[in-house]
Amino acid sequence: LQPDVIVPVPLHWLRRLRRGFNQAAVLAAGLAARLHLPHQPYALRRIRSCPPQTTRTVAQRRANVKGIFALSPHAKIQEKTILLIDDVLTTGSTCHEAEQVLKRGGARKVIAAVLAHD
Numbered sequence: 001l002q003p004d005v006i007v008p009v010p011l012h013w014l015r016r017l018r019r020g021f022n023q024a025a026v027l028a029a030g031l032a033a034r035l036h037l038p039h040q041p042y043a044l045r046r047i048r049s050c051p052p053q054t055t056r057t058v059a060q061r062r063a064n065v066k067g068i069f070a071l072s073p074h075a076k077i078q079e080k081t082i083l084l085i086d087d088v089l090t091t092g093s094t095c096h097e098a099e100q101v102l103k104r105g106g107a108r109k110v111i112a113a114v115l116a117h118d
Helices: 013-019 023-035 058-065 093-104
Strands: 005-008 044-046 069-071 081-089 109-117
Touching (some): 044 093, 081 093, 093 109
Parallel strands (some): 005 081
């Protein structure tokens, strides 16, 4: 796959504060260290909080995550292959929304990797 950089799916700052960590960021940091790849934990920002996806239908999940991410002005992703890391994939709505933002920001390719699939 040969990714150039690893980027985690971000949590909204309030959810991260309550939880104390972002599980996707923890996974991404460990993977970046193991693969000796650059890690950009703040390339994506979650700009809007949304309710948890767990009880939603596929259509509700897609609508729930629409427009929740923005690219950080400090992200260095132009013409890079991004390895996007998340903890769980159910419908793919969150990863798809993050991928669209990364591609609009200039990423050449986005590959999603998850720890678990529901």
